[in-house]
Amino acid sequence: MANPFTFLQEVRSEAAKVTWPTRRETMITTGMVAVMVFFAALFFLSVDQIIRLGVRFILSFGG
Template identity: 70%
Template sequence: MAFSPFKFLQEVRSETAKVTWPTRRETTITTIMVFVMVALASIFFFISDLIIRYVVTFLLGVQ
């Protein structure tokens, strides 16, 4: 089977034309949602880390 770069690029271009690209509004909303979820996750893990640190410090008797 011979490899044809020209045919490959034609197929890539035709497949790219079939893709449904998101609108600017959809991209903006999705980006905002990602930032909100990252902020919530960071707050959750920060509080979890504090609680675990206090528990371990209490159990080990370390100051």
């Protein structure tokens, strides 16, 4: 079992090696995610409506 103090030193040194994104990169990536979520929502809404219409059409023959 390693010494907790040594462990924390190693964690800190590894975190220092990480290349953190800039504020601009973070904002651009966040915007891209928001746009993709919007398009995914539109896609699933469209598919859901098409399936709903298809099921209603099929069920209209039954009764």
